[in-house]
Amino acid sequence: xxxxxxxxxxxxxxxxxxxxxxxxxxxxxxxxxxxxxxxxxxxxxxxxxxxxxxxxxxxxxxxxxxxxxxxxxxxxxxxxx
Amino acid sequence: xxxxxxxxxxxxxxxxxxxxxxxxxxxxxxxxxxxxxxxxxxxxxxxxxxxxxxxxxxxxxxxxxxxxxxxxxxxxxxxxxxxxxxxxxxxxxxxxxxxxxxxxxxxxxxxxxxxxxxxxxxxxxxxxxxxxxxxxxxxxxxxxxxxxxxxxxxxxxxxxxxxxxxxxxxxxxx
Numbered sequence: 001x002x003x004x005x006x007x008x009x010x011x012x013x014x015x016x017x018x019x020x021x022x023x024x025x026x027x028x029x030x031x032x033x034x035x036x037x038x039x040x041x042x043x044x045x046x047x048x049x050x051x052x053x054x055x056x057x058x059x060x061x062x063x064x065x066x067x068x069x070x071x072x073x074x075x076x077x078x079x080x081x
Numbered sequence: 082x083x084x085x086x087x088x089x090x091x092x093x094x095x096x097x098x099x100x101x102x103x104x105x106x107x108x109x110x111x112x113x114x115x116x117x118x119x120x121x122x123x124x125x126x127x128x129x130x131x132x133x134x135x136x137x138x139x140x141x142x143x144x145x146x147x148x149x150x151x152x153x154x155x156x157x158x159x160x161x162x163x164x165x166x167x168x169x170x171x172x173x174x175x176x177x178x179x180x181x182x183x184x185x186x187x188x189x190x191x192x193x194x195x196x197x198x199x200x201x202x203x204x205x206x207x208x209x210x211x212x213x214x215x216x217x218x219x220x221x222x223x224x225x226x227x228x229x230x231x232x233x234x235x236x237x238x239x240x241x242x243x244x245x246x247x248x249x250x251x252x253x254x255x
Contacts, residue, residue: 001203003220005227012097014172021177049101052221056102057109060166060217061083075224 001068002059007075008037010046042077082110088161090114090153090206092144092198093171095122098221102168107135114157114164115139116149117171136161144171144198145190154205163213164206169199170221 009015023033038045055074058064073079089106093099095117103113107130115123120141130137138160142149157164173194175187203218210216 001218001220003222005222005224006098007224009098014097014174018174018177025177049098050105052098053101053105056168056219056221057083057105059219060087060089060106060168061109063083071222071226073224073227078224079227081227 002064003071004052004055004059005071005073005075005079006047006052007041007073007078008034008046009049009052010034011049015046040078041075045076047074047076084166085110087111087165088114088157088163089166089168090116090157090164090202091168091170092153092202093117093221094139094168095119095126099168099170100126102170102221103137104130104133106166107133107137111166112136112161114153114160116142116144116153118143145173145193147197147201150198150201151205154202158209163209165210165213165216167202167206167216167218168221169202169218171198172221 008019010019019034019037020030023030026033034046052074055072059067059072084106087106087110089103089111091099091103091106091113094103094113094115096119099115099117100122103115103126107113113130113135115127115137116139117123118141120139123139123141127137127139138156140153140156142153144150154164171194173191175184175191176182199220206216206218
């Protein structure tokens with residue numbers, strides 16, 4: 001049993017809605033809000049749904065047989081703990 | 082193939098991350114059972130998987146509803162015999178407002194979808210996993226469970242964290 005903590009998966013509707021809502025609250029343009037957030041990430045970009053799926057595939061396969069109880073960040077270097 | 086003939090129940094799988102997981106798992110040989118609220122998206126995802134040579138079935142339901150969680154599990158078992166992999170991916174977040182403005186009804190719904198549904202489904206799949214001495218549960222959370230942001234998705238960050246913590250504490254016997 002494990003967990004994945006994705007960063008901003010910018011292609012999903014949930015992520016787009018959240019970004020737009022945050023931009024409204026902060027009274028800035030949504031592209032500007034997104035650019036600011038992505039800049040704070042080590043890789044400087046969001047993740048794709050496929051990249052999150054690849055991590056899930058690994059965790060569900062025999063290759064992850066010794067991994068349990070972990071919350072793994074798949075976030076391009078957004079947080080480091 | 083990394084998941085040959087494994088049966089995977091994936092929540093929130095009509096679009097976004099859940100859909101990508103379902104598609105990828107199917108290409109790796111898994112048999113996938115999909116559930117989400119929007120039947121049209123489930124049907125499109127299942128059809129795409131089937132056309133690609135994979136095996137998929139689905140049921141529409143609301144994870145905030147205990148009966149729908151049970152129905153998803155039971156239909157997955159009825160369709161494919163068991164559940165080897167549970168991916169608790171379905172999510173809901175309410176308004177983006179500071180904690181003091183967050184409506185308690187929305188907070189309850191976020192908890193119901195992220196935490197309670199993940200717990201219920203885990204409770205349903207675990208006996209079979211223990212019996213077969215095989216099984217995996219993966220919860221899709223968020224870095225918002227770990228980071229601190231000025232305007233939070235109210236309960237979302239905190240509850241997703243709770244989802245990780247509570248479930249990852251469960252004993253893994255396999």
